[in-house]
Amino acid sequence: MPRVLIIEDDRAVRDGLRLALRRQGHEVTAAATGEDGLDQLRAFRPDVVILDLMLPGMPGLDVCRRIRAHDQVPIVMATARGDDTDIVVGLEAGADDYVVKPVKGRVLDARIRAVLRRAGGPPDDHAAPRPEHHGDLVIDRAGLTVAVQGRQVALGPSELRLLLTLSASPGQVFSRQQLLEAVWEHSYHGDARLVDACVKRLRSKIGESSERPRYVHTVRGFGYRFGVR
Template identity: 75%
Template structure:
């Protein structure tokens, strides 16, 4: 049963989402403030954090940054407006996905399950391929571990899945829409801000190895280690 930490200050919304996710098979621990959510994090050990951006006291953006300083747990932010600049800021702060209020239980459940699938090994059962090396990067697709010059790179689920997708076909250019479908499972004409923000975060964590992730202006991205 997936464990969901729900940080939402509106009592009605919090209760409604908690009940809906419970009916979908999730164990939900609710928090009314960012401070309460951070306090619950180490003891509850959630599989996913659903985080409202508009919180009293410590803002949702600050909560997101605090979590990313210590943990790579998937984060789905909730915003009142899909075109709000806070969406981009939230994604760049470390969120893996977002949903727009009013929150629809089926949509949120689908996003939760999709982000959890990003953590699942992609190798076929019973087969454990050897870690692959691309320049100074080593990628273990089964163990879901990425190292740069021998040091592990801590990646959030969307960042890891993005790197795995790009590096699976070195030199192949993938459009933002293709990456949305492969990484976020958004099959509709989705929000390319998810891709661009994730690439920005990935590059910041890769350090010198960020040069392997190339931008193809006006189209998308590709991975070139040579």
């Protein structure tokens, strides 16, 4: 039974989501503030966090960054606005997915189960028998680990799955839509923000810049490809 932590200050929304997710078979706990949410994170050890961006006291973005500083638990952020800036900033802060409120319980359940599938394994069923060496980057598909210059890199579920998808076919150009469907398992037609924000986080963690990337290269007007430069 997936364990879900909801961090939401609106009591009606919080109680509604808690009830809906329990009906979908989740074990749910909830917090009304970011500070309480961080305490619940340590005590409850959820499988996924539903995080409202508009929190009193400690803002949702700060909560997201605090979680990402020491934990790779999947985060689905909830926003009352579909504002591009809010969404992009939230994704760049470390969120794995987002929903715009109000959201139906079944839709949120589908997002939760998708992000948990991403956290649980690579995008295909074929585990590499040996770690792959791409210059200084080492990818172990069987162990789901990544290292750069011998140092283990902690990647979030979406970042890891994105890297596994791209590196499985070096040189192949993937459109943003192809990556949305392969990594996030949803159509999200035309919504490239998830991909671009995830690429930015991935590049930062494996130590490359957007201006001169060594591994994940932008194909302007189309998408991304993997290859050692």
